[in-house]
Amino acid sequence: MKAENNEHIEKALEAFLPEGAVVSYRLFGNGHINDTYMVECAEGYPRFVLQRINGEVFQNLEALNNNVELVTEFLREKIINSGGDPDRETLNLYPAKDGQKHYTDERGQCWRLTLYIENSVCYDQVEKPEDFYLSGKGFGQFQRMLADFPAEKLKETIPDFHDTPKRLEALKRAVEADPWGYAGRVQKELEFVAEREAEAHVAMDMLRRGELPLRVTHNDTKLNNIMFDAETGKVLCVVDLDTIMPGLSIFDFGDSIRFGANTGAEDEPDVKKVSLSLELFECYVRGFLEGCGGSLTKTEIQMLPMGAKLMTLECGIRFLTDYLEGSVYFKTAYPEHNLVRARSQFALVADMERKWDEMVKIVEKYA
Ligand code: GN1
Ligand code: MG
Numbered sequence: 234m235k236a237e238n239n240e241h242i243e244k245a246l247e248a249f250l251p252e253g254a255v256v257s258y259r260l261f262g263n264g265h266i267n268d269t270y271m272v273e274c275a276e277g278y279p280r281f282v283l284q285r286i287n288g289e290v291f292q293n294l295e296a297l298n299n300n301v302e303l304v305t306e307f308l309r310e311k312i313i314n315s316g317g318d319p320d321r322e323t324l325n326l327y328p329a330k331d332g333q334k335h336y337t338d339e340r341g342q343c344w345r346l347t348l349y350i351e352n353s354v355c356y357d358q359v360e361k362p363e364d365f366y367l368s369g370k371g372f373g374q375f376q377r378m379l380a381d382f383p384a385e386k387l388k389e390t391i392p393d394f395h396d397t398p399k400r401l402e403a404l405k406r407a408v409e410a411d412p413w414g415y416a417g418r419v420q421k422e423l424e425f426v427a428e429r430e431a432e433a434h435v436a437m438d439m440l441r442r443g444e445l446p447l448r449v450t451h452n453d454t455k456l457n458n459i460m461f462d463a464e465t466g467k468v469l470c471v472v473d474l475d476t477i478m479p480g481l482s483i484f485d486f487g488d489s490i491r492f493g494a495n496t497g498a499e500d501e502p503d504v505k506k507v508s509l510s511l512e513l514f515e516c517y518v519r520g521f522l523e524g525c526g527g528s529l530t531k532t533e534i535q536m537l538p539m540g541a542k543l544m545t546l547e548c549g550i551r552f553l554t555d556y557l558e559g560s561v562y563f564k565t566a567y568p569e570h571n572l573v574r575a576r577s578q579f580a581l582v583a584d585m586e587r588k589w590d591e592m593v594k595i596v597e598k599y600a
Contacts, residue, residue: 486540490541
């Protein structure tokens with residue numbers, strides 16, 4: 234996806250803010266899907282974050298807007314009732330001039346404006362283990378806060394989002410079609426995935442058998458999707474609410490481990506630098522279980538290591554699929570970016586397998 238041109242950005246801003254309010258805007262953050270801008274305003278206005286929602290990834294924009302609006306209103310009320318600060322502890326959608334909480338331009342592109350949370354930071358890599366513990370607690374609490382959200386009101390913004398077997402099927406289709414002739418280059422990676430095919434089914438099978446409960450989950454719990462207070466260091470707010478849907482608790486746990494407990498970056502080209510930090514794994518287990526506050530079942534807790542492995546394998550599968558399809562889904566900085574990402578995910582899966590017994594022991598210790 235290419236970044237937007239200025240004319241479209243300015244038109245979108247006009248739909249929300251009066252003339253003269255906007256001073257400047259610039260690209261912001263490291264998301265792989267939407268276009269995100271920081272908006273600086275004239276005196277008397279706060280700063281804003283403008284986003285163009287990626288309509289190719291989110292094909293049902295109505296469902297997405299519905300979910301984000303309902304969830305933010307629900308959280309706002311909860312935060313007010315518990316004496317928190319609703320302007321800092323949840324995203325606040327700023328209404329467009331027509332009163333809607335989003336704006337659709339004449340090309341059908343959808344935009345939203347949220348208040349920027351001042352004095353906040355987010356991290357692309359763990360700097361202090363304590364922060365990772367806090368993020369675990371934050372995502373755990375977030376899941377617990379949504380425990381009594383009426384799940385039937387949520388629409389699936391991306392169907393089968395964490396259905397790993399379906400992701401595997403999509404990979405097979407991409408190999409079969411091989412539109413760019415790249416499949417020959419990724420045989421090692423395809424073998425790696427094929428050896429784990431049976432395991433890829435575990436979580437979805439348990440869901441079908443009723444052994445793991447469906448909950449309202451975030452589904453994209455990367456460390457850079459949680460904001461910290463720059464002064465106190467405390468967790469402020471969970472962001473990137475586009476994939477909030479019914480899901481499994483182990484997805485949220487697992488995706489955080491995939492991203493945050495990796496000693497290398499998600500796109501580290503030198504796979505020797507990629508490994509699972511057991512220290513960080515332990516921090517997150519402790520934080521997440523504390524945050525969930527006893528709401529997880531015994532089986533869910535037991536399955537946490539598997540959640541980490543599945544989310545990492547699945548993300549690798551998704552990157553590899555996108556590589557084969559010509560990088561049409563995730564934003565990339567160079568042609569092989571998705572392949573590099575896939576390799577780094579698979580290296581992390583392999584390291585989790587080496588450290589499996591220790592992962593299980595750590596979870597048992599906090600269960
Ligand atoms: C995308 O939007 P962002 O960058 O937070 C993706 C996640 C992946 C992640 C990999 C809607 O998240 O599922 O795990 O990239 N989001 C969507 O970094 O596909
Ligand atoms: Mg994000």
